[in-house]
Amino acid sequence: MPVPGGAKGAGPTVAMVPDGDDRERLVCTDCGYVRYDNPKLIVGAVCTWEDRYLLVRRAIPPREGHWCLPSGFMELGESTEDGAAREVWEEACARVEITDLLALYNLAHISQVHLVYRARMLSPEYAAGPESHEVALIGWDDLPWNDLAYPNVAWALRQHRAMRGRANFAPLGIPADADHPV
Amino acid sequence: MPVPGGAKGAGPTVAMVPDGDDRERLVCTDCGYVRYDNPKLIVGAVCTWEDRYLLVRRAIPPREGHWCLPSGFMELGESTEDGAAREVWEEACARVEITDLLALYNLAHISQVHLVYRARMLSPEYAAGPESHEVALIGWDDLPWNDLAYPNVAWALRQHRAMRGRANFAPLGIPADADHPV
Ligand SMILES: [Zn+2]
Ligand SMILES: [Zn+2]
Numbered sequence: 569m570p571v572p573g574g575a576k577g578a579g580p581t582v583a584m585v586p587d588g589d590d591r592e593r594l595v596c597t598d599c600g601y602v603r604y605d606n607p608k609l610i611v612g613a614v615c616t617w618e619d620r621y622l623l624v625r626r627a628i629p630p631r632e633g634h635w636c637l638p639s640g641f642m643e644l645g646e647s648t649e650d651g652a653a654r655e656v657w658e659e660a661c662a663r664v665e666i667t668d669l670l671a672l673y674n675l676a677h678i679s680q681v682h683l684v685y686r687a688r689m690l691s692p693e694y695a696a697g698p699e700s701h702e703v704a705l706i707g708w709d710d711l712p713w714n715d716l717a718y719p720n721v722a723w724a725l726r727q728h729r730a731m732r733g734r735a736n737f738a739p740l741g742i743p744a745d746a747d748h749p750v
Numbered sequence: 751m752p753v754p755g756g757a758k759g760a761g762p763t764v765a766m767v768p769d770g771d772d773r774e775r776l777v778c779t780d781c782g783y784v785r786y787d788n789p790k791l792i793v794g795a796v797c798t799w800e801d802r803y804l805l806v807r808r809a810i811p812p813r814e815g816h817w818c819l820p821s822g823f824m825e826l827g828e829s830t831e832d833g834a835a836r837e838v839w840e841e842a843c844a845r846v847e848i849t850d851l852l853a854l855y856n857l858a859h860i861s862q863v864h865l866v867y868r869a870r871m872l873s874p875e876y877a878a879g880p881e882s883h884e885v886a887l888i889g890w891d892d893l894p895w896n897d898l899a900y901p902n903v904a905w906a907l908r909q910h911r912a913m914r915g916r917a918n919f920a921p922l923g924i925p926a927d928a929d930h931p932v
Contacts, residue, residue, distance in 0.1 A: 579783035591825075599780040601761035607824050608788050609863060642789050643773075647856035648863055668920055672851070674829035681791060681830055738850055738918045 607679040611651040612639020613687040614728040615664050620705040621725060622694060624659045626717055627701045634717035637684070637724060638662075652685045660703045661695040664688060671727055672739040673720055683739075684724045686731075719746060789861040793833040794821020795869040796910040797846050802887040803907060804876060806841045808899055809883045816899035819866070819906060820844075834867045842885045843877040846870060853909055854921040855902055865921075866906045868913075901928060 580594035580603035594603045614637060615622035623635045638656040642648065649666040656664050664687035673682040694703045706712070708729065716722055720742075727740045762776035762785035776785045796819060797804035805817045820838040824830065831848040838846050846869035855864040876885045888894070890911065898904050902924075909922045 579778075579781060596761075596778075596781055596783060599761060599778055599783075601778060601781075601783065603785075604823075605826055606788075606790050607826060607828075609791060641786075642863075644787055644789060644861040645858055646789075647858045648854070649856070650858070669854070672830070674831070676827055676829045676832070679826040681824075736920045739921065 605679075607681055609642040609648070609651075610639055610680055610682045611642050611648050611655060611685070612637045612682065612724075613652045613656055613664065613666065613685045614670060614724050615656055615660070615662060615687040615689050616728075617689040617692045617705055620707050621711065621728075622656070622660055622662060622689065623704055623706055623712070623721075624696070624700040625702045625704075626699065627696070628699050631717035633701065635712045635715055635721070636717040637721050639682070639684070648683050649685060652683070652687065656687065657697075659697045659700050661697055662693065662703075663690045665690060668735065669739045670731065671724055671741065673723070673742050675720075682720060684720075686728060787861075789863055791824040791830070791833075792821055792862055792864045793824045793830050793837060793867070794819045794864065794906075795834045795838055795846065795848065795867045796852060796906050797838055797842070797844060797869040797871050798910075799871040799874045799887055802889050803893065803910075804838070804842055804844060804871065804885065804887055805894070805903075806878070806882040807884045807886075808881065809878070810881050813899035815883065817894045817897055817903070818899040819903050821864070821866070830865050831867060834865070834869065838869065839879075841879045841882050843879055844875065844885075845872045847872060850917065851921045852913065853906055853923065855905070855924050857902075864902060866902075868910060 578598060580596045580601055582595050582597050583592040584595050585592050586602050624638055625635050626632050638659040640655045642651040653664055653666055656662050667686045667688060669683060670686045671684040696703050711725060723743055760780060762778040762783055764777050764779050765774040766777050767774050768784050806820055807817050808814050820841040822837045824833040835846055835848055838844055849868045849870060852868045853866040878885050893907060905925050
């Protein structure tokens with residue numbers, strides 16, 4: 569009985585069309601398990617304290633060492649807002665109030681949907697969680713534009729800035745001038 | 751080598767915490783595969799032609815025989831908008847233009863996130879797809895309120911009605927007066 573950390577079967581690696589389905593799914597030829605793989609939801613937040621932005625420097629791959637918004641895969645049994653607040657807590661040890669949805673980015677080529685919320689920090693306290701090298705509250709003029717983990721971090725920061733003072737707007741998408749989809 | 755439709759192993763059914771993880775995941779004791787299960791995205795659309803709403807009567811469980819909006823699980827490699835338009839095509843054989851995001855419903859107790867778009871039909875043509883008994887364009891006063899597949903169908907229809915003539919608004923959530931979460 570192989571278990572995680574021990575020897576493993578191949579898992580679902582062979583593409584075939586299951587009975588009654590209309591497209592290929594990955595199937596495990598060891599045990600017959602069919603994986604109905606769906607796009608992943610990534611939830612995160614642009615968190616602010618006064619005029620400063622909460623960024624985390626990643627301590628894990630991918631993009632280790634680069635600055636990112638607190639964000640990650642949504643877990644079972646939580647709402648998108650609760651997931652975003654959980655990621656802020658796990659990565660930046662900060663407590664926030666989620667205010668509204670800033671952006672929805674479809675990264676279809678990697679089957680990810682990113683939901684980026686706006687959030688207000690409840691205090692200026694923060695600390696590096698286990699997945700972060702460091703955490704910082706950074707003013708607009710000092711943001712590390714050349715050292716961001718992903719283009720969508722820059723998109724969200726710029727859109728957050730553009731939407732200051734506005735509420736009740738449709739979530740923004742990938743900027744029209746984005747030339748790199750991730 | 752069991753394959754789909756033949757004898758199957760149990761698949762990932764045993765809960766344990768994999769090495770390096772912080773919570774239980776389902777593991778297959780036959781082959782060691784670890785299932786990182788995430789919430790599912792359901793995409794759908796309130797589609798209109800003039801003042802009428804496009805509904806499909808489900809031909810498959812769950813809620814077979816009841817009226818629903820075209821909607822379903824998002825597939826890999828598509829955007830949320832493309833997924834919503836695909837579901838409309840598969841279930842109602844109608845071509846639509848997705849206009850904007852009407853609602854985002856967190857059904858956390860069943861780990862689903864529903865994105866409901868507004869869409870304009872490009873013509874009044876439609877037909878039942880393989881998962882539908884029938885499809886109809888129905889005026890507001892004739893909507894089958896007592897025969898809807900899920901409460902969220904009613905939420906979306908009412909919110910669509912409330913938002914007529916409005917654009918660029920934050921996606922609506924579960925109505926405050928909803929007493930039944932699904
Ligand atoms: Zn297997
Ligand atoms: Zn297995």
